[in-house]
Amino acid sequence: MDISSINKIFDMSGMGLLVEDADRKIKYTNQKFIELMEIDSKPEDMVGFDFALTAKYAKHLFADPDKFEFDIIDIPKKCLPTDEIIQMANGSYFKRMYSAFFLENGSYDNVWVYQDVTITVEKSLEIERQKEFYLNILDEIPADIAIFNDKHKYLYLNRIAVENEETRNWLIGKDDFEYCEHKNIDSKLANLRRSWFNEAVNNHKPFQKVDEVKKPDGTIKYVLRIFHPIYNKQNELNYVVGYGIDITDQYETAIFIENQNLRFKKLINGLTDGVFQIGVDGKLIFYNHAILNIIKSDVNNLLGYFDFKTVSNLTNKSIDNLYKLFKKVAANQASENGILAFEFKDKSIKYIDYYFWFSSNPVDGDCVIGRISDVTLQKLRENDLKSIIHKEKELNNLKSHFINITSHELRTPLAVIMSSAEIIDMILSKPNLDQKIKPENYTTKILAEVNRITDILNDLLIVGQIESGKIKFKPEPVNIKEYIEKIVTENYSTYKDGRSIDYRVQEDGRKVQLDKNLMRHVILNLIENAFKYSPNKPAPILEVLQTANELKISVKDYGIGIPKKDMENLFQTFYRASNVGNISGTGVGLMIVEHAIQTHNGRIEIDSKVGEGTTITTYIPINNVNDTKHADTKG
Amino acid sequence: MQTPKDELVLVIEDDPGIAHVLETILNLNNINVIVANNGSLGLQYIKEKKPQIILCDIMLPDMLGYDVLKIVKDDNEKYKIPFIFLTAFADPSDVRRGMNEGADDYITKPFTSETIIKAIQSRLEIQRNIESRRISDLAV
Numbered sequence: 081m082d083i084s085s086i087n088k089i090f091d092m093s094g095m096g097l098l099v100e101d102a103d104r105k106i107k108y109t110n111q112k113f114i115e116l117m118e119i120d121s122k123p124e125d126m127v128g129f130d131f132a133l134t135a136k137y138a139k140h141l142f143a144d145p146d147k148f149e150f151d152i153i154d155i156p157k158k159c160l161p162t163d164e165i166i167q168m169a170n171g172s173y174f175k176r177m178y179s180a181f182f183l184e185n186g187s188y189d190n191v192w193v194y195q196d197v198t199i200t201v202e203k204s205l206e207i208e209r210q211k212e213f214y215l216n217i218l219d220e221i222p223a224d225i226a227i228f229n230d231k232h233k234y235l236y237l238n239r240i241a242v243e244n245e246e247t248r249n250w251l252i253g254k255d256d257f258e259y260c261e262h263k264n265i266d267s268k269l270a271n272l273r274r275s276w277f278n279e280a281v282n283n284h285k286p287f288q289k290v291d292e293v294k295k296p297d298g299t300i301k302y303v304l305r306i307f308h309p310i311y312n313k314q315n316e317l318n319y320v321v322g323y324g325i326d327i328t329d330q331y332e333t334a335i336f337i338e339n340q341n342l343r344f345k346k347l348i349n350g351l352t353d354g355v356f357q358i359g360v361d362g363k364l365i366f367y368n369h370a371i372l373n374i375i376k377s378d379v380n381n382l383l384g385y386f387d388f389k390t391v392s393n394l395t396n397k398s399i400d401n402l403y404k405l406f407k408k409v410a411a412n413q414a415s416e417n418g419i420l421a422f423e424f425k426d427k428s429i430k431y432i433d434y435y436f437w438f439s440s441n442p443v444d445g446d447c448v449i450g451r452i453s454d455v456t457l458q459k460l461r462e463n464d465l466k467s468i469i470h471k472e473k474e475l476n477n478l479k480s481h482f483i484n485i486t487s488h489e490l491r492t493p494l495a496v497i498m499s500s501a502e503i504i505d506m507i508l509s510k511p512n513l514d515q516k517i518k519p520e521n522y523t524t525k526i527l528a529e530v531n532r533i534t535d536i537l538n539d540l541l542i543v544g545q546i547e548s549g550k551i552k553f554k555p556e557p558v559n560i561k562e563y564i565e566k567i568v569t570e571n572y573s574t575y576k577d578g579r580s581i582d583y584r585v586q587e588d589g590r591k592v593q594l595d596k597n598l599m600r601h602v603i604l605n606l607i608e609n610a611f612k613y614s615p616n617k618p619a620p621i622l623e624v625l626q627t628a629n630e631l632k633i634s635v636k637d638y639g640i641g642i643p644k645k646d647m648e649n650l651f652q653t654f655y656r657a658s659n660v661g662n663i664s665g666t667g668v669g670l671m672i673v674e675h676a677i678q679t680h681n682g683r684i685e686i687d688s689k690v691g692e693g694t695t696i697t698t699y700i701p702i703n704n705v706n707d708t709k710h711a712d713t714k715g
Numbered sequence: 716m717q718t719p720k721d722e723l724v725l726v727i728e729d730d731p732g733i734a735h736v737l738e739t740i741l742n743l744n745n746i747n748v749i750v751a752n753n754g755s756l757g758l759q760y761i762k763e764k765k766p767q768i769i770l771c772d773i774m775l776p777d778m779l780g781y782d783v784l785k786i787v788k789d790d791n792e793k794y795k796i797p798f799i800f801l802t803a804f805a806d807p808s809d810v811r812r813g814m815n816e817g818a819d820d821y822i823t824k825p826f827t828s829e830t831i832i833k834a835i836q837s838r839l840e841i842q843r844n845i846e847s848r849r850i851s852d853l854a855v
């Protein structure tokens with residue numbers, strides 16, 4: 081091949097070529113080389129020129145001109161092949177290769193080849209820069225970062241993982257066991273990390289664990305360690321990235337929050353008040369243990385229940401009431417409070433003091449928070465108290481009625497007594513008075529009026545005893561005929577207006593169990609009323625009839641009668657019918673009659689027509705006959 | 716002081732005990748008494764017997780003492796008969812009502828004979844004075 085062909089090949093390859101002899105005289109160069117050195121001449125004209133001298137003129141083209149000049153002189157002296165990258169002043173890079181080419185005459189030629197490698201060098205520099213960039217980042221990330229191969233050997237460690245560069249470099253290609261051995265520490269740590277590594281690799285997914293690390297100053301550092309296996313497209317393990325983040329602050333915060341949570345839970349579950357939070361959709365978000373007690377739930381976890389129907393033992397009616405309240409509070413975005421009655425399926429009732437209010441927060445959205453307290457005991461106490469107060473009021477009313485009645489009803493007999501006493505006094509002080517006026521007439525009057533007062537007081541006394549529940553029932557066998565006759569003759573042989581009662585007793589000889597005192601009040605009250613409310617009318621009729629099963633006592637009068645509207649209140653203490661007019665009375669008689677008859681397990685019937693008269697009939701069962709004598713004679 | 720026997724007191728009282736003791740007390744004090752045991756009989760006696768004074772209970776079987784008083788007042792506009800209530804209604808409000816209705820006196824039960832006699836005598840005294848003035852006026 082002639083020189084021009086070689087020249088062409090070199091030009092085509094883009095490489096500059098220069099051959100000089102040992103005396104530095106240029107023997108050959110190509111166009112590329114001339115261009116490179118910016119020589120204003122043709123390559124063939126350069127033959128015979130001193131290259132060292134030429135280099136002097138071209139040195140400014142190089143980034144380090146002095147080094148270039150020096151190398152050009154120095155390299156050929158050693159005759160050793162060199163291969164290096166040199167940078168040009170314009171920023172491009174050339175690969176300079178030198179080789180001594182020994183000739184047959186024992187001399188040698190210097191062969192210089194310059195190849196433009198700007199693109200290659202820049203690429204590799206870029207890669208280097210990028211590598212440094214990422215390594216820097218890895219070093220700056222505040223986390224331990226290590227990359228392992230499939231055998232858990234270190235491929236990479238960042239500066240945070242191992243601060244000492246020497247150790248860091250030493251570790252590459254080794255594992256934690258070797259590290260422990262190297263540092264002469266227990267391999268427990270290595271075992272632990274190996275197990276985590278295996279966990280990640282075996283499960284094909286990242287594995288994480290909080291690692292407690294004791295720092296040299298004795299304090300504990302919490303590190304979240306994650307082993308992240310990376311697989312290639314063929315699903316083969318490439319490597320495992322391990323990183324550890326110091327989460328001491330977060331961990332301590334979490335522990336603090338956990339403790340707070342625990343404290344809160346203990347507090348809220350220790351309450352006897354029920355507390356809950358319910359979403360506007362009716363779903364239970366939060367509740368405390370007291371709720372379970374209050375709604376009598378057998379379910380351990382209520383969370384997420386849409387309604388209490390499935391979890392409580394409340395009746396549907398109570399649950400509906402509860403939900404009406406929730407809906408109202410949610411709709412009005414307001415609050416509601418008061419007392420609800422919770423009815424349970426077992427028929428029991430709890431009184432619940434409630435306070436529900438609307439709340440909205442980023443976690444739960446719109447919801448209703450409620451506080452419910454079981455106030456059954458208080459409510460029952462309150463009811464007791466109310467009934468005591470009611471009873472007290474009734475007694476108080478009774479007292480004022482008593483005072484009114486005594487002051488009014490007792491005044492007339494007292495006036496008679498007072499006047500009679502004065503008359504007796506006058507008779508005694510004036511012996512020559514009219515003989516018709518006799519003191520004994522007035523002593524009789526006094527006694528009669530005292531009896532009248534005593535009757536009123538006795539009635540009131542009995543009312544008091546009935547009202548306070550102190551009256552005693554003392555039944556005894558009674559011969560009806562004797563008993564009735566005695567009462568009638570003693571009290572009503574003649575009424576004060578001159579009328580006499582017409583009475584009939586029909587009995588079978590058996591004695592009847594009666595409380596004589598109570599029944600006396602019944603008979604006297606019925607007869608007294610019959611006379612009192614039938615002025616200027618035929619005398620009342622008393623009829624007593626003993627049948628096989630009951631004792632019937634009936635008093636009929638032809639008096640004013642009882643209006644229908646007064647019938648239902650007739651037996652109330654101090655109640656008097658609307659048509660009594662000026663007829664005096666205390667309004668306690670029928671109340672006593674009713675109580676006495678009820679005490680004997682009997683019943684009362686009233687048949688009355690206004691303007692025509694009244695018949696009051698009492699029936700007392702006599703199946704409790706206790707007359708052994710009579711039983712004997714029969715048997 | 717003795718009251719002439721020709722002056723008549725009407726007692727309207729349904730309680731026979733009260734009526735009887737009143738009659739006795741007044742008789743012992745030389746006062747003529749006539750007793751009516753209900754309101755309408757009392758009104759009849761006022762017309763027939765022309766009593767000089769009326770003692771009337773309030774709670775009567777056929778009417779109230781107030782009604783008796785009203786009828787008496789309406790029938791005797793020019794010549795007024797002294798009217799005294801005698802009653803068990805002792806509340807101050809009852810007394811006020813009785814007086815407002817136009818009664819000349821109001822006596823509550825129980826009463827002393829002295830209260831009754833004094834009330835009757837003082838009314839009769841006033842009545843006698845009015846009567847004598849009326850007669851002298853006619854003489855002129």
